[in-house]
Amino acid sequence: MKATPTHAAAAEEFLKDEERSHWHDDTLWHVRSKRDVAAQKIPEWESLRTTASQIKDNVLSNLDQLLLQFEKNAIENGIEVLWAKDADEHNQHVLRILEENQVKNLVKSKSILTEECGLNHFLEDKGYDVVDTDLGERIIQFNKQVPSHIVMPAIHLKKKEIGDIFHEHLGTDAGADDPAYLTEAARQHLRQKFIQAKAAITGVNFGIAETGGFVVCTNEGNADMGTHLADLHIACMGIEKLIPRAADLGVFLRLLARSATGQSITNYTSHFHRPRPGKKMYLILVDNGRTNQLGREDFRNSLKCIRCGACMNTCPIYRRSSGFSYGSTVPGPIGSILSPGMDLKKHSSLPFASTLCGSCTDVCPVKINIHEQLYKWRQVITKEGPSQPSKKWAMRFGGNVMSKPKLFDMMGNLARKSLSISPRGFVYNSFNAWGKHRELPEVPKESFKEWYRKNRKQ
Amino acid sequence: MKVGLFIPCYVDQFYPQVAIASLELLESAGVDVDYPLKQTCCGQPMANSGYQEYGEGPAALFRENFSEFDYVVCPSGSCTLHTKDHIYSGKENEPKVYELCEFLTDVLKIKELTADFPFKVGIHASCHGLRGLNLAKPSELMGVEFNKPKQLLEMVNGIELIELTRKDECCGFGGTFAVLEEAVSVGMGKDRIKDHEEHGVQVITGADMSCLMHLEGILRRDKSPIKVMHIAEILNAKVSKTQNQ
Secondary structure (H helix, E strand, O other): OOOOOOOOHHHHOOOOOHHHHHHHHHHHHHHHHHHHHHHOOOHEEEEEHHHHHHHHHHHHHOOHHHHHHHHHHHHHHOEEEEEEOHHHHHHHHHHHHHHHOOEEEEEEOOOOOHHHHHHHHHHHHHOOOEOOOOOHHHHHHHHHHHHHOOOOOOOOHHHHHHHHHHHHHHHHOOOOHHHHHHHHHHHHHHHHHHHHHOOOEOOOOOOEEEOOOOEEEEEEOHHHHHHHHOOOEEEEHHHHHHEEEEEEEHHHHHHHHHHHHHOOOEEEEEOOOOOOOEEEEEEEEEEOOOHHHHHHOOOOOHHHHOOOOOOHHHOHHHHHHOOHHHOOOOOHHHHHHHHHOOOOOOOOHHHHOOOOOOOHHHOOOOOHHHHHHHHHHHHHHHOOOOOOOOOHHHHHHHHHHHHHHHHHHHHHHHHHHHHHHHHHHHHHHOOHHHHOOOOOOOOOOOOHHOOOOOHOOO | OOOEOOOOOOHHHHHHHHHHHHHHHHHOOOOOEOOOOOOOOHHHHHHHOOHHHHHHHHHHHHHHOOOOOOOEEEOOOHHHHHHHHOOOOOOOOOOOEEEHHHHHHHOOOOOOOEEEEEOOOEOOHHHHHHHHOOOOOOOOOOOOOEHHHHHHHHHOOOEEOOOOOOOOOOOOOOOOOHHHHHHHHHHHHHHHHHHHHHOOOEEEOOOOHHHHHHHHHHHHOOOOOOOEEEEEHHHHEEEEEEHOO
16 A cells, blocks of 8 residues: 555545535635736736746845845844754744743644645644644644645635534534634634734745845734734745845735735735834744755746646636645645655655646746746656556557557557447456546548548559 | 648547547648658556656657657647657757647638537536646636637537536546546536536537547446537538538
8 A cells, every 4th residue: 555645536536526626626716816916906917927037036046145044144133043944843942932932832824844844743742732823734733734725724614514523613603604703703713822822923925035024925824913013023934935026016015915826915014124122033944855956947937836736727627626646845836846856756646636738827927937847857857766567568669669660550459449449348348547537539431541542642 | 831630549540530529720821731640649548657668669750650740739638748748858950749720720810610510518627738738728827818619619600619617627538537436537527517507508628639538438427418529529510401401
């Protein structure tokens, strides 16, 4: 038995509930449609994408220098800067900070990086009360799940299911699923947690090298609420989240929310530069595989990602199979080019979970060539990933036949003849995945080549 | 202008009528067109499965077959894209590769056709032609609308082109994806068909027979009255309503 199910197997499981799969598809298509409407209102949309892409190219080419500049300016601002080479070092930093400051209760705003590092479980195992304050994240925290989407972590849950979760954990009325009622219950619950918390953890959307400051985007204001009330603020940032100048920020803020949800801007765009008097601010810069990815020429520009999730919303496979089918912290198309770089074996099915339709590349606000990288990962996986002897044999055989015109003509003829005389039960057997829900094409009486020989070339 | 017709392997074997229609369309436009008999496949199935090296043999054969031509024309957006990306490198002495529709609109600059096709037709915008070859403006990109297959279909007498809710969503074929991710593939295909069905489409057409083969497979299994036809068949159609029904 394999440890991780392939995407295909997990997707098939999800698709068994046809109604849910359609609901999931429609919900995310709706978000994609809102994105289209928002983008249409910006006449310079395509040039904004190009600009953002070029700024990020520049960042990736000068990442070492920009990081040092960022660190220097942040330290001068009074921020304590820490470096983490991997998830474990990141988690240890957080633990040490909490121990040094004798903090037991903490709140978190949304950070996919801390999901990637498994911070919640790490701290909970050490006896800490970690409360996610993003509404979607709180819901899945109650439900003991991980996010199924990086922007809308609980998008896989229906209103009624959230009502049931709240009934169990917050004591709301059984069967109640009115969003306003449920949100109010969450608000009252979280307010208590905000007041009790001595530390607030946030992610970072953009670190600005020139100023040493950073920006956190939220829709619920929960990052501000947490950091304003707590004595210490720990910001966790992937090293690729840098931009060179404050002047560059506008380009990304105009793209981010429009691409993500179709909003013109997130409700809160919070700028942090220094700790308030008497308070502390920490910034942990995390590598966790990013420099390895930077060293892979074909895949480095996946690090341009600003985590808007537009590629998930547009992906016809993500929409129909849900985030969990990917088995990685970042699901969907972008996750399928990032995750193999972290663990090739575990994520070897992901680059094949695509028709290479290219929609992801066209919605990407920083113009990552996602579908081309999926193709390139496929080439890597067939060489360095788990071996698949029968697939390899079939492809080599196919390549051989296609290299020899006479052999191809003969095999084609043979295939058509045997298809036309074989009994249906023989053709539509359990190994014929095509024929499970589809008919094979009807067999014509001759190939085009045969027709051409008779009708054009004597 | 010497034009070499490249017919994808599965079209040669299973859809000869598509190849015949493509050939006749080019001939009736007065093109000097030839079909090299030693052709097989562009090697895309191997390459997209991660075995680009096993596509090298077919690619070399392809280059040999078409070395004497100014243009290669192919009635498949997907195979055309693969050829441009992986068989040729865009050098001067190489033949220029065109998908059939773009060859008709951009090189021959066709302004009228004599085809008759009095049916309600839905266009399936196959992804590789759409986003890889820019046969139309993809819905994700902002800018001026254009659509080469539609531009050609609008020249057909009696045709009624039907607007869809999701005008360029993938059908889920994706080569080996169709069998490796069978459940998602079929789910996507069914959703695409439903969109056409809900808008009263009688015939689904497109510039890639592979997508249509997948949709046809589902339609026939479900005993749907909806037919699929390659765009070349419609552009070359001389049928009247009574003949077809």
